[in-house]
Structures are given as structure tokens and as C-alpha cells.
Amino acid sequence: MKLSKTAEYALRIMNYMAIDEQKLYTTTELFENLNIPFRYLRKLMIKLSKSEILTSVQGKHGGYRIARKSLEISLLEIIHATGEDPVGNVCFFGFEKCAFVEKCAIHEKWTLVRDNINQVLSKTTLAEIKGSESTSFIKNNISILT
């Protein structure tokens, strides 16, 4: 199970910004701490700020701020804010109509797999993962990242 780069970036951003929910973060600060290409980061921030998880403040002392309590923001919601759906409701074999016609033989098993992923992503909130572990991880390891 690999998320898209964009989804990973969004999760890094939100995880970092959840450290201080009041603070306005500039893209420059995020760039310096999260190892995301600067211009791509800026584009992504604009996209995320159009969802319900981030707000933007324009102007000289502007930046971005988490829009709601981190306790209320699920990881799935963050990924959805990027425009992606990591789980979906798709046939294992990639057929369009599987669930609506005769179920393929792995349909049940695969549904359980997807349910599991959905559970973890939708029930885990930013508040749960923003702990010092992950933040110290990011700060300590930025240098070894590509």
C-alpha cells in the first residue's frame, strides 16, 4: 500500500502544522522542514487551502493555518483534500461493474481489506499522530532525505 507522493506530502504538511494549531506557517518554513519541492509545495498549499482543513491568510504576514481542531481532522480527509481516494470501491480485477453484477470470487476478502484501510485512515486523526515522536523524526532526518 503506497500513497501517492501528493498524498504523502499533504500528510507531512498537516502533521507538521498540527504541532501548533494557532500558528500561521509560511511555505518557506514548511519547505525547510518537510523536504517537499518548493514550487510544488506552494501549489499544493493552495489546493489544500481550498478544502476544509486549511485556511490561508494573504498579504505580508500571511501563511497557512489548520482550519479546525486536529482532533477533528482524519487522515482520510487530508488525502481527500488532495483530490484522491486511496481506497475507493473498486473491483479487485479492475472491472467497472463488479459489485453491481455477480461478485468475483475475491470480492468479499478484498472488501475487508479496503474496510481495514478505511477504518485506519478515517478513524485516525491528526491529533493522534502529531506527537513528539513524529515531529522529532522529521526534524532529525530531514538531512538524510533526498
Added chain:
Amino acid sequence: MKLSKTAEYALRIMNYMAIDEQKLYTTTELFENLNIPFRYLRKLMIKLSKSEILTSVQGKHGGYRIARKSLEISLLEIIHATGEDPVGNVCFFGFEKCAFVEKCAIHEKWTLVRDNINQVLSKTTLAEIKGSESTSFIKNNISILT
């Protein structure tokens, strides 16, 4: 959880070919039954036949045949034969070294998710899913597929 198109194609192919493990299948027959672009299918068959799951027979009455008992072929092995790894051992946030340094806060949960996927894909064999359900599904629905 979405597999790549290529992985889905490989699974369709193997699932179909498992119906008769002795039979030589031509790409034409597979094409007519599995809704995979013809030339892409041919390219993929060559790739798969270089793995341990398919053998090819060249020449006039050639084709492809499942290389081993379907009971011994796991879904994960099929996906691996396409050159992909759907699960991997990657950090949730996409950092390179996560598991080897300080674990990020969601690391444990995410490991369980991946384990679950791995279990299903590696423990489920072709033999289990090749039942009439899925085959009749494919045959009945080919017309509604793109």
C-alpha cells in the same frame, strides 16, 4: 486500495487461465474475453512468461500456459511478476528512512494495515478465486466494459 492497471490485467489473465491449467491460451482468446488492449496484453504476456507463473510456447500452435498448479500461485506472486510491489515496506509519510530511525507516530498502525494486505495477497491462491463465479462474471460482463 487500488492496484495498478497492469496488476489488474495480470490478475484477470491468470484468473482466466486458471480455469484450465493444461490449456494453451492464445493472446487472441485472452483479448476476446478479458477486455485488455490487445498490444498491451501481448507485451504483458511476454513479461509474465519470463516469471515463474507462465510458460510460453512459440510457433504455429503456440500460446501461454500456467506454469505451476494454481494452488501454488499466490495473488501477490502474480503482481510481483508485473514488476510491482503493491505493499512494500514504506513509511506512511513517504520518508526514506522511517523504519530505521525513529518511528513516526502512525508507523505501528500502518504496519498492521500493510500486514493485512500482504496476508490476503500472499495467502490467497489462484485456485481459491478461479471459481465459476468469477469466470461467469467475466464472460457475462465483457460487453459492458470500456
Added chain:
DNA sequence: TTCAAATAACACCTAAAGGTATTATTAATG
């Protein structure tokens, strides 16, 4: 021994994700 029907190989095209560059807009502050 030639033809036909199959796979094999190689090169190229297309669409989408990821990434870059440039210019416009906003708003605090000297």
C-alpha cells in the same frame, strides 16, 4: 520448403502525475 499462426523484440506515442517558472494579487508597515 513454403505458408500460416503464433510469440518476441524494438521503437514510438499518449495521458497523467509530479515538478518548475513567471506573473499577478494581497496586505502590513515604514
Added chain:
DNA sequence: CATTAATAATACCTTTAGGTGTTATTTGAA
């Protein structure tokens, strides 16, 4: 009210997965 530091918008470039086209090779059989 001009400057500056931030976000917003738009367009373009690059890489890769997916898909296509053409030619070569293999092999059974008329």
C-alpha cells in the same frame, strides 16, 4: 503610498505508466 513579503493564478516542462505499430522469429503442417 511605495515597498516588501506573503499567497494566487496560469502556463509550461519532465517522467512514468499505459498503450500502439512494425518487424523479426519460431514452429507445425500442407
